[in-house]
Amino acid sequence: MAGTARHDQEMKMEAKRRLKETVDPVERLRLQCLTRGSAGIKGLGRTFRILDDNRNRSLDFSEFLRGLNDFGLLVEKNEAQTLFQTFDRDGNGTIDFDEFLVTLRPPMSKxxxxxxxxxxxxxxxxxxxxxxxxxxxxxxxxxxxxxxxxxxxxxxxxxxxxxxxxxxxxxxxxxxxxxxxxxxxxxxxxxxxxxxxxxxxxxxxxxxxxxx
Missing domain, CATH: 1.10.238.10 (EF-hand)
Incomplete structure (x- = not known):
C-alpha cells in the first residue's frame, strides 16, 4: 500500500521543519497534524467526534479548543480563535466537521x-x-x-x-x-x-x- 512507514517518517520530519518557519494559523495546524503522519488529520477529527456529544457533526469554540488540547496540539487561545473564525464560514458560532477537514487537508492538484x-x-x-x-x-x-x-x-x-x-x-x-x-x-x-x-x-x- 502506498503510504509506507518510510513515507510517514519523511512526512513527520518535513512537517516539523516547516512548522518552525510557518506563521499562517491554518498551515501551522495542518503541519502539527502531519507531524503525526498521514493519519494525523484523521486523528484530530476522531478527537472532535468524541467531543460531539449531540452528534450534530459540529463544534462550538469551547469544544474546538478542548479538542485541540486533548489531541496535544500546541495552539495559543488567540490563535485558536483565529482558526475557529477561519473555519466558521457562516459566522454562526460553530464549525462543520466536513468543511473543517476539507480545509485542513493538504491541497492536491494533478x-x-x-x-x-x-x-x-x-x-x-x-x-x-x-x-x-x-x-x-x-x-x-x-x-x-x-x-x-x-x-x-x-x-x-x-x-x-x-x-x-x-x-x-x-x-x-x-x-x-x-x-x-x-x-x-x-x-x-x-x-x-x-x-x-x-x-x-x-x-x-x-x-x-x-x-x-
Missing amino acids: PQEVVMQAFHKLDKSGDGVITVDDLRGVYNAKFHPKYQNGEWTEDQVFRTFLDNFDSPYDKDGNFGPLKVTLDEFMNYYSGVSASIDTDVYFIVMMRNAWKL
Missing part, C-alpha cells in the same frame, strides 16, 4: 486524478464505496505477516486495511461492514502526498502500488 483512479479500481462494484468484498482479487492479503503466521484471516487483513481510511466520525467497523468513501480515501492520500517531494514521484508511487 495527483488527485491518480488517487481517483486507485479508488475506482478498488471499488469493483462501482457503488461509490470500498468494502471488504471489493478488495477480493484486488488487494492481496496473503503477503501480510499476520495472515502468513495464521493470526489473522484474509477478511481481518482486509478490514484492517480499510480501517486506515475509515472516517473519524462514523467508525463503520463498530456497527457493520467497513465502507470507505471517495472523500475518506482522498483525505488519507492528501496526507500521504504531503510527504512526497514532487507530483511526478507521487503519481509513479501510486501507479506502482495499485498497478494502474
Whole structure:
C-alpha cells in the first residue's frame, strides 16, 4: 500500500521543519497534524467526534479548543480563535466537521486524478464505496505477516486495511461492514502526498502500488 512507514517518517520530519518557519494559523495546524503522519488529520477529527456529544457533526469554540488540547496540539487561545473564525464560514458560532477537514487537508492538484483512479479500481462494484468484498482479487492479503503466521484471516487483513481510511466520525467497523468513501480515501492520500517531494514521484508511487 502506498503510504509506507518510510513515507510517514519523511512526512513527520518535513512537517516539523516547516512548522518552525510557518506563521499562517491554518498551515501551522495542518503541519502539527502531519507531524503525526498521514493519519494525523484523521486523528484530530476522531478527537472532535468524541467531543460531539449531540452528534450534530459540529463544534462550538469551547469544544474546538478542548479538542485541540486533548489531541496535544500546541495552539495559543488567540490563535485558536483565529482558526475557529477561519473555519466558521457562516459566522454562526460553530464549525462543520466536513468543511473543517476539507480545509485542513493538504491541497492536491494533478495527483488527485491518480488517487481517483486507485479508488475506482478498488471499488469493483462501482457503488461509490470500498468494502471488504471489493478488495477480493484486488488487494492481496496473503503477503501480510499476520495472515502468513495464521493470526489473522484474509477478511481481518482486509478490514484492517480499510480501517486506515475509515472516517473519524462514523467508525463503520463498530456497527457493520467497513465502507470507505471517495472523500475518506482522498483525505488519507492528501496526507500521504504531503510527504512526497514532487507530483511526478507521487503519481509513479501510486501507479506502482495499485498497478494502474
